[in-house]
Amino acid sequence: MTINERMNHIIKELYGGNKRAFANAIGVSATVIENVVGTRQGKPSYDVLEKVCANANISAEWLLMERGEMLYNSTSQTQYTPPDQKHPLLYRENRRTSRGNRQIKEQVKLLGTQQSAAPDAICADVV
Numbered sequence: 001m002t003i004n005e006r007m008n009h010i011i012k013e014l015y016g017g018n019k020r021a022f023a024n025a026i027g028v029s030a031t032v033i034e035n036v037v038g039t040r041q042g043k044p045s046y047d048v049l050e051k052v053c054a055n056a057n058i059s060a061e062w063l064l065m066e067r068g069e070m071l072y073n074s075t076s077q078t079q080y081t082p083p084d085q086k087h088p089l090l091y092r093e094n095r096r097t098s099r100g101n102r103q104i105k106e107q108v109k110l111l112g113t114q115q116s117a118a119p120d121a122i123c124a125d126v127v
Helices: 002-016 020-027 028-036 046-056 060-067 086-125
Strands: none
Touching: 002 020, 002 028, 002 046, 020 028, 020 046, 020 060, 046 060
């Protein structure tokens, strides 16, 4: 099945074939849905895919790759874990290093501006 066919399958199975009801449920215009499942068969944008998964309880894995079950099941799929919660020590060290790098860049920039002003000062002393 193509992604367009999977979108059409969702509409038929969960919304009784009513494209407008599906569009309203996920928060897009009926025209957007018609462009994906109608004659045009355009590819859905990332925003549309995200809204389908978030608002129609559809598994992203199924929608994108036709793997697993169509409906999202929180017990069978892993939830997104922010990086600071997955590896808190590495995350903190990375943040600290990034701050240090920014400070070094600022110091180098400051030294560069001081050096460009230095030749004028030297010439003024000689005259």
